[in-house]
Amino acid sequence: MVLPRKLPMKGSPLRIFRDTEVARREFRRRRLGEPLVDYNLQYPTAAAAAKTVISALSNLFALPTDRELVANFVGNKERYAALRSLAATPISTDDLQTLLRSKVNKSAVRKSQVLADSLSSLLRSCLDPQRFPWVAEARAATKVELDRANLATSVLTAVSAVQAGRRGEERKTLEGRIANVLHLASFTKVSKPKGGIQILSHAPGPGQYMTTCKFGGHNADFVVGLRDGRIMAIECKASNSEVNGYKRLNKEVVVDAGDWVRKFGENNVIAAAVLRGVFNPENVEQAQSHDVYIFWWHRIKALERFLFNAQTS
Numbered sequence: 001m002v003l004p005r006k007l008p009m010k011g012s013p014l015r016i017f018r019d020t021e022v023a024r025r026e027f028r029r030r031r032l033g034e035p036l037v038d039y040n041l042q043y044p045t046a047a048a049a050a051k052t053v054i055s056a057l058s059n060l061f062a063l064p065t066d067r068e069l070v071a072n073f074v075g076n077k078e079r080y081a082a083l084r085s086l087a088a089t090p091i092s093t094d095d096l097q098t099l100l101r102s103k104v105n106k107s108a109v110r111k112s113q114v115l116a117d118s119l120s121s122l123l124r125s126c127l128d129p130q131r132f133p134w135v136a137e138a139r140a141a142t143k144v145e146l147d148r149a150n151l152a153t154s155v156l157t158a159v160s161a162v163q164a165g166r167r168g169e170e171r172k173t174l175e176g177r178i179a180n181v182l183h184l185a186s187f188t189k190v191s192k193p194k195g196g197i198q199i200l201s202h203a204p205g206p207g208q209y210m211t212t213c214k215f216g217g218h219n220a221d222f223v224v225g226l227r228d229g230r231i232m233a234i235e236c237k238a239s240n241s242e243v244n245g246y247k248r249l250n251k252e253v254v255v256d257a258g259d260w261v262r263k264f265g266e267n268n269v270i271a272a273a274v275l276r277g278v279f280n281p282e283n284v285e286q287a288q289s290h291d292v293y294i295f296w297w298h299r300i301k302a303l304e305r306f307l308f309n310a311q312t313s
Contacts, residue, residue: 006228006306006309006310007270007293008272008293008295008302008303008306009302010288010293010294011284011288013281016281016284016285016288016294017281019281019284019294019296019298019299020278020279020280020281020284022296022298023275023276023278023279023297023298024278026276026297026298027240027276027277027278038162038165038166039158039159042158042161042162042165043154043155043158045078046081046082046155047150047154047158049079049081050082050085050150050153050154050157051150051154052079052082053083053086053153054082054149054150054153056073057086057132060120060123061120061123061124061135063121064113064116064117065117065119065120066116067109067110067113067116068110070116070119070120071106071109071110071116072106074104074105074106074109074119078157078161080093081157081160081161082153082154082157083123085153085156085157085160086123086127086128086153087126087127087128088127088128088130089126090156090160091126096122099122100115100118100119102115102118104119128152131149131152131153132145132149133145170238170277171236174236174237174238174274174276174297175236177274177297177300178221178222178234178236178274178303179211181300181303181304181307182222182307185304185307185308186207187209187224187225188207188208188209189208189210189211190204190208190209191210192210192211192212192214192223195214196213196215196216197210197214197215197216197223198216200231200264200268203215203223203225203231204223204224205225206227206228206229207225207227208224208225209222209223209225210222210223211223215231215233215260216259216260218256218259220233220235220256220260221235222234222236224307226270226307226310228312229312230267230268230270230310231264231268231269231270232269232270232271232272232310233256233257233260233269233270233271233272234272234273234274235271235272235273235274236273236274236276237249237252237253237275237276237277238276238277239276239278239279240277241278242278242279244278245275245277245278245279245280245283246279246283249273249275249279249284249287250283250287253271253273254286254287254290254292256271257271257290257291258290261291266291271293272293272294273292273293274295274300274303275295275296275297276297
């Protein structure tokens with residue numbers, strides 16, 4: 001039986017321009033309209049963590065370092081964030097592990113004096129001299145200096161927590177909406193195979209889907225078994241700038257889509273991206289020219305319609 005060649009609609013340049021403008025306005029409304037609730041919720045915890053860490057600076061920077069002290073800081077999410085915010089430019093968890101050439105967690109620090117000392121020395125070497133002038137001068141801090149350092153570190157830690165939460169929440173929200181679309185279309189979530197999908201028989205059957213699944217050589221946020229027998233791989237991409245949008249869509253999805261089609265065949269796979277946020281229309285057109293089918297957060301009904309229409313005749 002020859003499968004029907006129903007495909008999602010491709011947007012015209014005008015349609016894409018309008019969609020990018022709507023998406024940009026929606027992003028702007030969210031950013032400008034966001035209250036201070038998240039920051040105000042994060043600040044008290046961040047302030048308590050900063051005060052605890054800063055009050056222990058003399059013990060933290062003594063060599064040999066108090067392993068148990070450092071391990072407890074690393075093992076507490078808020079205190080670990082405050083610890084990394086002691087640097088003039090706060091250090092991410094990934095960067096810290098790269099710089100120390102070691103996993104950094106409570107257990108690892110507790111077991112290794114070398115790691116504890118290395119972490120202490122690294123933080124001492126990049127300590128913010130504007131916030132902590134007394135450390136370099138080997139003297140006690142004044143009350144004013146302590147208050148300023150606590151305030152600045154609290155703000156840095158709270159802002160970092162809000163930003164990290166925002167990035168995760170945007171992705172989670174976008175993925176949640178796609179899952180809801182699939183649920184409304186009567187698709188059933190099934191477990192992904194160990195090792196991912198390397199042959200089509202491992203893919204979800206018609207009316208089923210898998211999430212965060214390796215599909216060929218790349219991960220897909222959703223792998224959907226359409227009811228006409230084809231597979232639809234969906235990537236969810238939220239962006240806060242055109243540069244970020246280019247990376248997410250053109251450098252990631254387009255590459256993944258090309259590999260999926262080469263591995264599984266263009267008659268078997270439909271590559272799609274669901275977008276929210278800021279994207280350059282020319283970059284969206286370019287992705288579409290590589291047979292990445294574009295759906296938008298603000299027009300998610302288009303995905304619902306396609307899932308309904310992709311039926312066997």
